[in-house]
Amino acid sequence: MKFIIYRYNPEIDAQPFEQPFELPDEEIEPGMMVLGALLKLKQQDETLGFRRSCQEGVCGSDGMNINGSNGLACVTPVAGLKQPVTLRPLPGMPVIRDLIVNMEPFFKQYKSVKPWLIVDDEPEPESERKQSIKEREKLDGLYECILCGCCSAACPSYWWNPDKFIGPAGLLQASRFIQDSRDEATRERLEQLDDAYKLFRCHTIMNCVQVCPKGLNPTKAIAQIKKEMLKHKI
Amino acid sequence: MAGFSAWLLQRLSAVYMAVFIVIAIIWATTTDINFSVWRAGLQSTWVQLGVLLFGLSLLLHAWIGLRDVIIDYIHPLWMRLLALSLVALFLLANGFWLLAILWGFL
Numbered sequence: 001m002k003f004i005i006y007r008y009n010p011e012i013d014a015q016p017f018e019q020p021f022e023l024p025d026e027e028i029e030p031g032m033m034v035l036g037a038l039l040k041l042k043q044q045d046e047t048l049g050f051r052r053s054c055q056e057g058v059c060g061s062d063g064m065n066i067n068g069s070n071g072l073a074c075v076t077p078v079a080g081l082k083q084p085v086t087l088r089p090l091p092g093m094p095v096i097r098d099l100i101v102n103m104e105p106f107f108k109q110y111k112s113v114k115p116w117l118i119v120d121d122e123p124e125p126e127s128e129r130k131q132s133i134k135e136r137e138k139l140d141g142l143y144e145c146i147l148c149g150c151c152s153a154a155c156p157s158y159w160w161n162p163d164k165f166i167g168p169a170g171l172l173q174a175s176r177f178i179q180d181s182r183d184e185a186t187r188e189r190l191e192q193l194d195d196a197y198k199l200f201r202c203h204t205i206m207n208c209v210q211v212c213p214k215g216l217n218p219t220k221a222i223a224q225i226k227k228e229m230l231k232h233k234i
Numbered sequence: 235m236a237g238f239s240a241w242l243l244q245r246l247s248a249v250y251m252a253v254f255i256v257i258a259i260i261w262a263t264t265t266d267i268n269f270s271v272w273r274a275g276l277q278s279t280w281v282q283l284g285v286l287l288f289g290l291s292l293l294l295h296a297w298i299g300l301r302d303v304i305i306d307y308i309h310p311l312w313m314r315l316l317a318l319s320l321v322a323l324f325l326l327a328n329g330f331w332l333l334a335i336l337w338g339f340l
Contacts, residue, residue, distance in 0.1 A: 161307050196236040196305060205303070229238045 033072040038098035049098035060148030070150035070211040090153035109166045113174035116187035135181035142176035151208035157201040165201035168208035168218035175221035242300045247291035276339045289332040
């Protein structure tokens, strides 16, 4: 199986380049994922850099661009991929080395939506803060995000304004806490998002929905934030 | 005007224009239009108000949309200001042109 992998080590290379790799057919196991192939290719060239941890689509470390579409290498089967399989770092994100990108700006945007419950009850209650089944159901499709960055790195609006536009991943989390019946800062959260950039750079391109490896829908979450704004303003 | 209010205004103006255009097409296809029909139509105050509101919607809608494109793609401040000024000038000129046309029917 043929691969073409983006290589760049800023300490050595003046320019990024594409390196062809070949994995012999006998090394391809049934049900093999792209990450499995990468681990084998790393035995051929141990300078090849990529992140991985849990290897089963939970940690979100190995988001990359596979044949032009962002996804997790550990849950993308090699069977069915068009050859040569082109592997590139997540687009729009600063490259540290090879397939490893700097996620710092991404997490800065995530942090800006205050992704935690804001409550104002002193002293803290003795028992847990309860939700009805209906209230809890509102968080389905929002809480499952693993912050791999595939969606934001597929979003043209995030490519153009990564420092000002929060991006689909961060906005999905903003929506998750705006929808949460236990949170007491809904109004502040909505006001914080109401400017030209943070939320409203989203032009419903929906690349985020197409690439999300967990099957989530950030576009819908963003629409829900706008609906909440409408409710609060009018 | 930015963020939510701009977003809402863009949608409201779009709804008005959509309704206006449908009505205008129905009128134009079911009426035998000639100069006197056209002139008589535009002399009605209601039609004038409708057209004026359509013009206002179009200008606002275009301003918000084009400003979005400019904010997305044009980052250096002087280029952004220049682009925004050109758009504003063009839209304002169109607005005054529409006013002049409607004024002529008063």
